[in-house]
Amino acid sequence: MIRPATPNDAPVAVPLLFLAMEEIARKISGTNDMQVVTHIFEHLFREPGNQYSFENTLIYESDNGVSGMIIGYDGGKLHQLRKPVLDYIRWQTGAxxxxxxxxxxxxxxxxxxxxxxxxxxxxxxxQLINAAVERAAGEGIPKAGLLVSTDNPAAQRLYERMGFQVEYTIPFAGGRYHHLVKKLQTA
Known part of the structure; x- marks a missing residue:
């Protein structure tokens, strides 16, 4: 079952988040101390109004518990959603x-x-991608986008099978990423 996340999902959602972006989380936090990084991201997950908030997260939960998650939001709000992240990290680590x-x-x-x-x-x-894409279409946003590392062709193939296409390649957080997009049928 896919459901909206709640603040109480932080202890299970943040380790999943780190599967996707642990290296980036360390870089933006300015520390390799995973206790500190985990504290930061659990706090951010519980708080509304930032890019890693429960508000932007869908959880996949089965009889065996939470086994997947996706974070998605309106790209036009990136700077607004990123500011509280950077402010909190600066307060915690100076980074x-x-x-x-x-x-x-x-x-x-x-x-x-x-x-x-x-x-x-x-x-x-x-299933998580489809649910997030449905959410985006329901909000009237004309396309969905994501980044995939140029070093991860298996993930890129999955996204391409789902209708995403490489639009361009960019540097991001010290790596190189393909930016893929999928046009949506909006409501």
């Missing part, structure tokens, strides 16, 4: 490295997608 913009207005950005090991290959990621 708060601002990565390049990975999305833009007119796009529903799929920020982070993760499925727990042992549950991968069961279609959970695809």
């Amino acid at each position: 708060g490295v601002c990565p390049e913009d990975e999305t833009q207005p007119g796009e529903f950005y799929l920020d982070s997608i993760a499925v727990a090991p042992g549950n991968q290959g069961k279609g959970i990621g695809g």
Whole structure:
């Protein structure tokens, strides 16, 4: 079952989030101390109004518990949603490295997608992407976008099978990423 996240999902959602972006989380937090990084991202997940908030998260939950998550939001709100993240990190660690913009207005950005090991290959990621894309279409946003590392061709093939196409390649947080988009049938 796919459901909206709640603040109480932080202890299970944040480790999943780190499957998708642990290296980036360390970079923007300015520390390799995973206790500190985990504290930061659990706090952000519980708080409304930021890009890693429960408000932007869908959870995949089965009888075995939470096994997947996706974070997505209106790309036109990136700077508004990123500011509380960087402000909180600066307050906690003095860091708060601002990565390049990975999305833009007119796009529903799929920020982070993760499925727990042992549950991968069961279609959970695809179901989460479809649910987020439906949410975007319902909000009238004309396309969905995401980044995939140029070093991850298997994930790129999955996204392409789902109708996403490479639009361009960008540097992001020290890596190189393809920016893929999918045009949506809006309500």
